[in-house]
Amino acid sequence: MLEKALKGSKAYWLWLFALLVIIGVGFGFYLKQLDFGLGITGMNRDVTWGFYIAQFTFLVGVAASAVMLVIPYYLHNYKAFGKITIMGEFLAIAAVIMCILFIIADLGQPMRLLNVLLYPTPHSMLFWDMIVLSGYLLINLVVGWNVLDAERNSVPPAKWLKPLIYLSVPWAVSIHTVTAFLYCGLPGRGFWLTAVLAPRFLASAFAAGPAFLILLCLLVRRVTNFDPGREQIQTLSKVVVYGSIANMFFFLCEVFVAMYSQIPEHLDHLKYLFFGLHGHGTLVPWMWTAMALIVAGIVLLLIPSARKNEAVLAVACAFTFIGIWIDKGMGMVAGGFVPNPLHEVNEYFPTFPEVMIAVAVYGTGFLILTMLYKVFVGVKEELAA
Amino acid sequence: MENNRRSFLKFAGVSVLGLGSLSLLDGLTSDDVIAASGQTSAAEATYKQAANALTAQRWGMAIDTRKLNDRICRNMEKACHRLHNVPDLENKKHEIKWIWDTEYKHAFPAKTDPFLAERFEHLPIPVLCNHCANPPCVQACPTQATFQREDGIVLMDFHRCIGCRFCMAACPYGSRSFNFRDPREAIKNQNTEFPTRMKGVVEKCNFCAERLAVGKQPACVEASKGALIFGDLEDPQSEIRQVLKENYAIRRKQNLGTNPSVYYLV
Ligand code: SF4
Ligand code: SF4
Ligand code: SF4
Numbered sequence: 001m002l003e004k005a006l007k008g009s010k011a012y013w014l015w016l017f018a019l020l021v022i023i024g025v026g027f028g029f030y031l032k033q034l035d036f037g038l039g040i041t042g043m044n045r046d047v048t049w050g051f052y053i054a055q056f057t058f059l060v061g062v063a064a065s066a067v068m069l070v071i072p073y074y075l076h077n078y079k080a081f082g083k084i085t086i087m088g089e090f091l092a093i094a095a096v097i098m099c100i101l102f103i104i105a106d107l108g109q110p111m112r113l114l115n116v117l118l119y120p121t122p123h124s125m126l127f128w129d130m131i132v133l134s135g136y137l138l139i140n141l142v143v144g145w146n147v148l149d150a151e152r153n154s155v156p157p158a159k160w161l162k163p164l165i166y167l168s169v170p171w172a173v174s175i176h177t178v179t180a181f182l183y184c185g186l187p188g189r190g191f192w193l194t195a196v197l198a199p200r201f202l203a204s205a206f207a208a209g210p211a212f213l214i215l216l217c218l219l220v221r222r223v224t225n226f227d228p229g230r231e232q233i234q235t236l237s238k239v240v241v242y243g244s245i246a247n248m249f250f251f252l253c254e255v256f257v258a259m260y261s262q263i264p265e266h267l268d269h270l271k272y273l274f275f276g277l278h279g280h281g282t283l284v285p286w287m288w289t290a291m292a293l294i295v296a297g298i299v300l301l302l303i304p305s306a307r308k309n310e311a312v313l314a315v316a317c318a319f320t321f322i323g324i325w326i327d328k329g330m331g332m333v334a335g336g337f338v339p340n341p342l343h344e345v346n347e348y349f350p351t352f353p354e355v356m357i358a359v360a361v362y363g364t365g366f367l368i369l370t371m372l373y374k375v376f377v378g379v380k381e382e383l384a385a
Numbered sequence: 386m387e388n389n390r391r392s393f394l395k396f397a398g399v400s401v402l403g404l405g406s407l408s409l410l411d412g413l414t415s416d417d418v419i420a421a422s423g424q425t426s427a428a429e430a431t432y433k434q435a436a437n438a439l440t441a442q443r444w445g446m447a448i449d450t451r452k453l454n455d456r457i458c459r460n461m462e463k464a465c466h467r468l469h470n471v472p473d474l475e476n477k478k479h480e481i482k483w484i485w486d487t488e489y490k491h492a493f494p495a496k497t498d499p500f501l502a503e504r505f506e507h508l509p510i511p512v513l514c515n516h517c518a519n520p521p522c523v524q525a526c527p528t529q530a531t532f533q534r535e536d537g538i539v540l541m542d543f544h545r546c547i548g549c550r551f552c553m554a555a556c557p558y559g560s561r562s563f564n565f566r567d568p569r570e571a572i573k574n575q576n577t578e579f580p581t582r583m584k585g586v587v588e589k590c591n592f593c594a595e596r597l598a599v600g601k602q603p604a605c606v607e608a609s610k611g612a613l614i615f616g617d618l619e620d621p622q623s624e625i626r627q628v629l630k631e632n633y634a635i636r637r638k639q640n641l642g643t644n645p646s647v648y649y650l651v
Contacts, residue, residue, distance in 0.1 A: 037584035038548075039565035044478035048550040048563060108548020108563065108585025115528040115547050126527035126551050187521050187641040188557020265495070341559040341638075342487060342512075343494035346478075 001149060004378030005371040011223075012374065019367045026360020029353040030105065038108055040353045046340040047348035051358055052106035054333040056099050058208070058325055059365075060179045061201060063095035063136065065209020067172035068239050074165050080235065084228045087220075088213060089144035090372040092172075096137040098365035105357055125181045132175045139168045144372075152379045176201045183336065190265035191336040194257070200250035201328075207243030208324040210236045211297075211317035218314055220373065226380040230310075237313055241301035244294060244320050272345070273335045280338075280345045287331050293323030437600035441617035443518065443537035444592055445646040446603075447628050448511060452612035458486040458509045464608040465590070470581045472571035479565040483590040484513040484605055492637060492649075505651075511605075511613075514539060514560040514590040515637060515645030525555035531587075537618075537646055538592045548585040557641050561589045618646060 008016075033040050043050045069088035072078035104110045121127050143164055150157040180198035183189070214236050217228035258266040271277050273287045297320035306312045334348045350358075434440075465471070465484045472481055486509035490497040493510075516539050522531050523539060530545035531552050553561045567584045575581065579595065582588055593603035606613040616625035634648040 037564065037566040039476075039479050039584075043565070045480050045562055046559065048553040103549075106549070108550070108587075109546065109583075110548075112528075112545070112547045115530070115545055119528050119545070121527050121529050123524050124527040124551070125525070126549060130527075182551070183554075186525070186555050186557075187643065188638065189554065337554075341494075341557050342491040344491060 001145075001152065001375050001379065004375045007378075008374060012370075016367065016370065019363045019370070022363035023360045023367065026356045026358075026363065029356045030360065032353060033105075033357065034110075038106075040351065042349050042351045042354060044346060044348065046344070046346040047334055047337040049106070049333050049337070050348055051329075051350040051354050052102045054329040055358055055361070056102035056106070057179055057201070057332065058329045059095045059099045059102070060133070060176050061205025061328070062209045062212060063092040063099065063140075064172040064176040064202065065205050065213070066092035066140065067169055068206050068210050068236075068243075069213075070165065070168055070172070072235070075169070078235075080229065080231050084213075084217065084232050086144050086148050086376055087216065087228065087373065089140045089147075090376060091209070091213060091216070091369060092140045093137060093144065093372065094365045094369035096133055096140070096175075097368055098361050099133055100137075101361045101364060102358070105361060125178060125185060129175075129178045129182060132171065132178050136168075136171055136175050139164055139171060143168060148376060148379055152382065154383075173202065176205055188341050189336050190263070191269035193266075194254055196250050196253055200247060200254070203243050203246035203250055204324045204328055205243070207240050207247055208321050208328075210239045210243065211320040211324075214240065214317045215314060215321070216373075218310065220377060224377045224381070225384070226377045233310070233313070234308065237301055237307050237317070240317060240320055241298060241307075244298050244301070244324075247324070248294060248298065268339055268343075269335050272338050273331050277339060278345050280347050282347050282349055283331055283334060286326050290323045290326035290331065293319040294327070297323060432595045432598035435599045439597045439600055439602070441536050441623075442619035443617065443646065444516065444597075445537070445616065445618035445625055445648065446592075446606070447614040447625050447632075447634060447648045447650055449612045449614070449628075449632075449650045450505075450508060450510060451650065452610065453486075453509060453511070455486075455509055457608070457610055457612055458511055460608045461511060461605040461613070462486070464604040467574065468576055468593075468604045469579055469591075470568075470572050470576055471588075472568035473573065474566075474568070474571050481562040481564065481568060481588065483562075483588070484511055486511045493635070495638065495640070496635070510649070512558065512560070512637070513605075513647065514592070515558055515643070515647045516590075516592055518644035518646060519642060521555040521557065521643060522552035522561065525551040527551060534594070538594050539589075540591055540594060541586075541588060543580065543582050543586045543588065546586040548587065550587060552587055557638055557643065558645075561587050563587050 029040075041050060041052075066088035069081050069085045073081035073085045104113060107113060116127055116130055143161060146161055147157045177198045180201045183192035184194060184197040186192060214233055217233050217236070221227050255270065258270050261267075268277060272280070273283055275281065276284050297316045300306045300312060300316035300319070306316070338347060339345050462482075462484055466473075466482070469483060471483055474480055489501065489505040489508060489510055491510075492512050516537055518537060520531075520533060520539050523529075523533050526532075527549060528545050528547055530542045530547070531539065532542070533539050548563070550563055553563060564582055564584045564586055569575075569581050572581060593601070593605075596603060601607075602615055603613075606615045614625050614628050616623040618625060620626060628650070629648060632650045634650050636645045636648055639645060
């Protein structure tokens with residue numbers, strides 16, 4: 001099947017080439033980072049995780065959201081999703097690979113990464129994260145590929161895939177839960193020290209992931225002969241709005257606890273993010289933009305006539321995706337580190353090289369995604385012919 | 386290091402985790418690693434104990450804030466940083482510090498009262514790793530590069546550290562520093578007795594484990610003119626226990642359950 005990724009129109013190759021250029025540029029910056037050290041990023045002694053780990057966290061969510069297709073299709077026998085479930089699984093593959101790349105980009109000594117496996121440490125959440133992410137990658141590769149292969153040969157998928165598919169459901173939940181546990185088990189970080197972090201991560205993932213998938217579906221319909229289907233897209237949009245509302249609900253729960261209890265260790269981080277602290281407020285405009293986008297997305301998606309108009313739907317999905325990306329990808333990580341444990345305010349903002357390296361990782365993800373989708377669409381077109 | 390690398394490659398070979406591409410990364414940076422490790426081969430995670438080594442069941446420190454002033458704090462910091470090859474970096478963002486002094490309100494953010502005794506308003510409070518009995522940094526570290534010794538000292542293996550900085554997120558005291566760049570250029574007078582670090586690893590106060598091993602008290606204690614008392618917290622006869630018996634002492638964020646081994650007499 002893989003050969004399908006190697007045959008394509010001029011536009012296809014041009015797109016791949018453009019991605020390769022982006023990856024190349026970012027890789028150049030990465031070499032610089034390897035040479036100089038992580039000092040070329042905006043991270044500092046107080047904000048020791050930044051853009052990379054935030055993207056990692058966000059993308060774990062995108063990966064986990066494939067479950068929002070798997071559950072209706074395999075568990076509730078919602079046939080319509082049969083057409084696009086593999087798209088979700090392939091998106092998960094690309095997302096997990098990006099996650100791993102972001103982790104590597106963030107390490108001070110990347111060539112020692114496998115020390116995590118050489119000295120397995122069950123009391124470290126990072127150890128478990130590595131295990132569940134690798135497992136999830138494997139499951140989606142095996143399931144996605146084999147189901148597509150069966151479809152191509154017009155036979156039902158092999159029996160042994162079923163248990164693996166069922167396993168993928170709790171496994172998807174586990175990857176984002178363990179990722180939340182990286183943060184919420186740390187005693188001195190009031191912003192993350194909340195049991196609602198894992199549920200909130202999942203909710204925002206189930207909004208942002210499917211929102212992105214809708215955009216991908218609309219794109220695939222435009223640039224190929226395969227139509228993911230109107231019904232499918234409409235159903236997904238309901239998943240997005242449920243997820244997004246649940247995310248906002250959990251967020252407001254957090255706000256209530258912090259504001260009503262008024263415990264400074266919890267409240268100060270929120271103050272920093274939304275109003276600034278001691279005259280420092282780099283992220284304030286970002287956070288309000290994020291909130292505005294998320295709320296606007298919810299409103300648009302709640303109005304049936306708006307949701308059914310695919311142009312409006314695309315805008316609503318873009319709003320939701322970008323809003324959650326800012327909230328999770330900028331605010332969540334930096335917000336937890338400011339103020340620092342000594343209650344000093346040292347801010348963080350990513351640098352240009354840092355952003356370029358991140359863009360290159362996204363480029364790699366899109367490259368993988370493009371080729372996987374090319375195979376997928378190729379099979380669909382072949383069957384339609 | 387060589388050993389590490391070999392087993393790393395073997396592991397990469399058999400890895401079924403889809404991380405095979407890392408060997409490419411390894412190839413790209415191996416020169417760097419060797420160059421980096423060459424100079425630090427003296428780094429030992431644990432120190433050979435001499436016959437006159439100081440030992441304890443659980444090491445601890447009492448800091449008598451009544452005996453402190455700016456000059457003593459400066460001297461302690463200098464003594465520690467010079468001895469341990471802590472670089473003097475201009476860019477505050479990349480700063481490395483093992484012991485430094487800060488204001489009371491930063492050392493004890495939850496104990497900041499509006500009508501604080503005047504003496505504390507501008508008193509320098511030295512802060513360093515607390516060598517917590519229940520250390521969250523050790524719990525978080527995915528490689529056991531940060532570990533706790535039998536005698537309670539929380540140590541680091543600079544050769545195993547992958548630079549993930551999970552320990553820094555976990556430490557509720559900001560005791561740890563990360564080498565955002567090669568520290569060696571910024572070390573003025575290198576102490577050849579103690580290893581320098583490479584970029585990309587974390588470091589912090591080691592309670593002078595290398596000095597205890599040869600029968601010496603920590604450098605900051607020596608430089609403190611009696612303001613710092615170092616000893617065995619589990620030994621009821623030790624000086625530190627006597628001092629703690631007779632004076633009221635507080636610890637940083639003891640409510641978090643980390644059980645710090647550094648006490649402040651106020
Ligand atoms: S003070 Fe921080 S670095 Fe030191 S042992 Fe406690 S948690 Fe670990
Ligand atoms: S940075 Fe090093 S010491 Fe800290 S958690 Fe990671 S591997 Fe352990
Ligand atoms: S105990 Fe040793 S390492 Fe720790 S601050 Fe004092 S001099 Fe530095």
